[in-house]
Amino acid sequence: MMKNKRTNTPSGSRRSFLTWLIVAAAGLIGISLAVPLAGYVASPALKRRELRWVDAGPMDDLPVGEPTQRDLVMTITDGYMEVAAVKGIWALRLATNEVTVYSPICTHLGCGYRWDAGEKEFKCPCHGSVFDLNGKVVGGPAPRSLDRLPVKIENGHLLVQYKEFKSGTKQQIEI
Numbered sequence: 001m002m003k004n005k006r007t008n009t010p011s012g013s014r015r016s017f018l019t020w021l022i023v024a025a026a027g028l029i030g031i032s033l034a035v036p037l038a039g040y041v042a043s044p045a046l047k048r049r050e051l052r053w054v055d056a057g058p059m060d061d062l063p064v065g066e067p068t069q070r071d072l073v074m075t076i077t078d079g080y081m082e083v084a085a086v087k088g089i090w091a092l093r094l095a096t097n098e099v100t101v102y103s104p105i106c107t108h109l110g111c112g113y114r115w116d117a118g119e120k121e122f123k124c125p126c127h128g129s130v131f132d133l134n135g136k137v138v139g140g141p142a143p144r145s146l147d148r149l150p151v152k153i154e155n156g157h158l159l160v161q162y163k164e165f166k167s168g169t170k171q172q173i174e175i
Helices: 014-046
Strands: 053-058 068-078 081-093 099-102 114-116 121-123 137-139 151-154 157-161
Touching: 053 068, 099 151, 099 157
Parallel strands: none
Antiparallel strands: 053 157, 068 081, 081 099, 114 121, 151 157
């Protein structure tokens, strides 16, 4: 007669406990390394662009009551990349020595417009939008006035925060 040999191993053996302990420790170490790494990689994509004040030149060069086109030379940081860019603006110096700065982009479809000194109007060549000296729409399909940019004057220099806005909408939506 053959005897049936049965080996009974207890369910809570030392070996299974140590295996569980090693897996738990490795998982804890993996999570503690993955969370900061994921934050480091994803944070630039989640952060809004920082608006910087850019020097638009001396105030003395701006004629009173006549819009002047100026270029802003700026550094744009997008994620990990930094790119040098040149953006245009229209600066209007008032008799009170205040300055209004307009974005160079038409509010209709995003074309660049020009100043017509003879008719004292901003004109967009794409679809015929016309704006007065204060940036208000006086003709054409533009849905809103010209977009104004934040301005401050320090040490005789004009400083501007360049922003871009969505074209074709009645509301001014920053992009």
